[in-house]
Amino acid sequence: MIEQDVLDAGLGDADDDDFDMQETVDSELPEHRYLDRELSWLAFNQRVLELAEDPHLPALERANFLAIFASNLDEFFMVRVAGLKRRIVTGLAVPTNVGRSPAEVLADISAEAHRLQLRHAETWTAMVQPQLAEAGIHVVDYDVLSEADRDALYEYFQTQVFPVLMPLAVDPAHPFPYISGLSLNLAIRIRNARTGRQEFARLKVPPMLPRFVEVPSDGESVRYLPLEDLISNHLDDLFPGMEVLDHHAFRLTRNEDVVIEEDETENLIQALEAELLRRRFGPPIRLEITEDMDEVTMSLLVKELDITEQEVYRLPGTLDLRGLFDLARIDRPDLHYKPHLPTTATAFQPGDNNERPDIFASIRKADVLVHHPYESFATSVQAFLEQAAKDPHVLAIKQTLYRTSGDSPIVQALIDAAEAGKQVLALVEVKARFDEANNIVWARKLEKAGVHVVYGLVGLKTHCKLVNVIREENGVLRSYSHIGTGNYNPKTSRIYEDFGLFTVDDQVGRDLTRLFNELSGYAIEKKFKRLLVAPLHLRKGLLRLIDKERRNAENGKPARIRIKVNSIVDEQIIDALYRASQSGVQVEVWVRGICSLKPGVEGMSENITVRSILGRYLEHSRIFSFHNDGDPQVYIGSADMMHRNLDRRVEALVRVTAPNHLKEMESLFDQAMSDGTSSWHLGPDGLWERHMVDAEGRPLIDLQDKRMSTVQRRRRARAVR
Structure with a gap:
């Protein structure tokens, strides 16, 4: 039977006892009890990168994880970094969740993002690209191609690429052109053969064309040339009568976060369409350049784009590895995960x-x-x-x-x-x-x-x-x-x-x-x-369920909380979990992305365990499970433990009541939190450690593989019946 205090979790106002409890307990918790949310997100993307670094994974899946890392980081800059910069520029420099100024966090982000992007580039050039080459998929430089290869590619260039290229000159009559967000470009320095003057031009790599151009081949192996490499080796066709002195690839990221004041507009659709148009012209927040770009070209870009050198990322090898999404679609079953066909429930x-x-x-x-x-x-x-x-x-x-x-x-x-x-x-x-x-x-x-x-x-x-x-x-x-x-x-x-x-x-x-x-x-x-609904009901309902486990533990009853989310940042929820841990409640958190909670801190969170699982599928479900003195209360739904989910979104959790469903949830958590399952473990210092093998060096269980096997066995068992 559903407890009355859960039924009342949606009442509009908290009573005075709730606020007294909050004020009393917060003073008992240490001041520095959260992990920085932005650095925690970068740690999540590092876990994605570690999958790309894993030599046990199929080569094209590793390439796919490299593309996911790049895409994730783009969105992080467009939204999170852009938000921090906006707060600094507007003077709304509210301290972050760890009490630091946005400027300090921005400096930390820059240092960590530089490190990760260099590691990302190294993973491609030193690990994944060679493994693909061993399997007969070569990403090559133009310099290694034969004359026959070049002739074939020139035909492709003339018919498919050249007609859509639009070189833009920069001189007194032509101002520096607008550089769109996430576009890949060539910065070109040329000399006018007639006047002897040096000029600058920008050329956008057409985004509608394949990122990697297949080089014709008669053999079993396939070869691909980056599109910008093909273009840069035919610049003479674009600038006849000019001497091409130098060329370098670069890429710009802009603020693309949408901000709409809904109460100031009567037509949300029209306002949003206008805002989407404005998004294209958001201020620059990151400039990626090739490692060999000369100082003259870089200085010009920094000046014209009004960007700081802290926001410049000088990278070795190929820029914009999102293009690896295209390579990852190559039809080579031996280089992909084994196919899985979803079964009918x-x-x-x-x-x-x-x-x-x-x-x-x-x-x-x-x-x-x-x-x-x-x-x-x-x-x-x-x-x-x-x-x-x-x-x-x-x-x-x-x-x-x-x-x-x-x-x-x-x-x-x-x-x-x-x-x-x-x-x-x-x-x-x-x-x-x-x-x-x-x-x-x-x-x-x-x-x-x-x-x-x-x-x-x-x-x-x-x-x-x-x-x-x-x-x-x-x-x-x-x-x-x-x-x-x-x-x-x-x-x-x-x-x-x-x-x-x-x-x-x-x-x-x-x-x-x-x-x-x-x-x-x-x-x-x-x-x-039977629902917990945000923004009015959900936070209070969860806090009451957590606090009930705390009181049960203090009264000597079994108490346990299990939470699976994409992110956990909300301070009130985290503090409630800390208090539960202090009272002896066993708390298990299974998180994919951001985690601001510090587990394993003596006197605060020694009863809290945090695990993260990443793999071929994106862990996305949210589950909230409470022991409830033997009458489990388990909810599933759309909400993560973030301020936006609890306060600024309409979210809904539904209570799961069927005994077989409760058993299934329990079993899933048991497997996820087991030391025999491959996962990342979060330490109190905020560092994630990957656990892949046991003490004897044998691979740990892959939870997603095991889940596939379990569901398939269930289908076969029914077919036999």
Whole structure:
């Protein structure tokens, strides 16, 4: 039975006892008890880099991790570093979570980012590139090509590349051109043969062309030439009558964080479109240059871009290794992970005659918990919505959309439902970072089809993952609900690890009805039964659950807290976990990314253990498990333990109640936290140590591989029955 204090976790105001407890206990905790969130994020990206450095991984997967590292770092600079710089420039230099000024943290970030980018470049040139070459995939320099190779490439250059190149001169008549964010460019110094004057030109490497150009070959091995290398060796065609003196690649990162004051605009879509246009012209925050760039060229770029030398990253080898995403798609199964085909969840598998299952009938039998990508998104979430769109007994569908794919069958199902005459509500979050333009397109397409499209609450991002289907059955309306930890995106569902719960529970149905009314109308809901909802309810609910474990431990009862999140930064939650640890509660935190919590500190957190697992799939689910004196309270949902999730987003956690689901969650945590599982361990000093082998040198268990095997065995066992 759900405890009353959890039911009341959503009350609008905390009582006085909560504040007294907070003030009393905080004074007992040491002052420097958090890890810096920005450096913790860089430590996460270092763990990604360590996967690329791992010689046991297939070569093309290592290349893919190098591309992920580069892409992650770009976003970090565009958002986090840009935010710090904006606070410094505007004078809003509020101390960071560790009490340091933004300028001090920016200096730390610069030093660590320089170190990591050099390590990243070294991993490519000294480890991954040679391994690919051994496997017959060569990334070559133009200098090593034969005349025949060069002739073939020249033909490609003339027909496919030259027509789209746009060299821009810089002289008194031509001001320094605008350099777009994340573009790869060539800085070219030339001499006018007629006047003898030296000139400067900028040439953008066309982003719509393949980043690596395949060199024609008759053998089994394949060769690729970086596009900028091909261009730079044919500059004479671009500057006839000029002497090309020097050329160097460079790349600029700009502030691309979107800032919109929603209460100052009546039309969010128009404001966002204007802001997206402004984003393209955000101030520079990082300049990457090749190791051999001369001082004259670098000084010109620094001056014209108005950037500091601290923001210049001089790197060996190829710039912009995001291009390795293209190489990683090469069809060489021997250089990739073994393929994994998601299975259909047991409850949704076809019957004896292989007929398509009735999703609603399956959910009526019992709650269904689906674990992606081990279990199929297409035969669960997608099938659920497609059946709802066609079912004549379905009257209404309500859904949140935070991110979805460009050719989304989810959106198509909503359109089909609206065109079939059903009431359809889609809450589209047009402020989903870097997906804003895509979501605007889908929002307008939905509106044209007759879907009721709303954009959430002013000042809040709607991040929760919810579907509510209203179906008429024998004269009674019944709610079929799905609450997930991941986006309704068929593409990312194949690489993101997430959970989703299907239920016909009346309490959940009423909770979702109230929540959707709040999101689309003017309702202010103060209490939910089986959900914990941010921003009004979630923080208080979790703090009460944590504190209940603390009190149980003090009363001599078994007490344990298990949390799986992408990031844990929120100071109130961390302090509550510290207090629980001080009282003897065993706390286990499984985190993918940022962790500001310091585990293993005597007198504060010696009962807290932190692990991180990275691999072929992106660990993305959020789980909150409380022992609760033998009556487990386990929640899954969309919220990380960050200020934005708890205070500035609409998030939802749902309580998991089925005994078999609780057992599955328990088993998953047991495996993740086991010393026999390969993972990274966080120390009290903020350093992460990778544990890959046991004392005898044998490889530790790969959790994701084990999970794949477990789900496959479960499918085979059902087939035998």
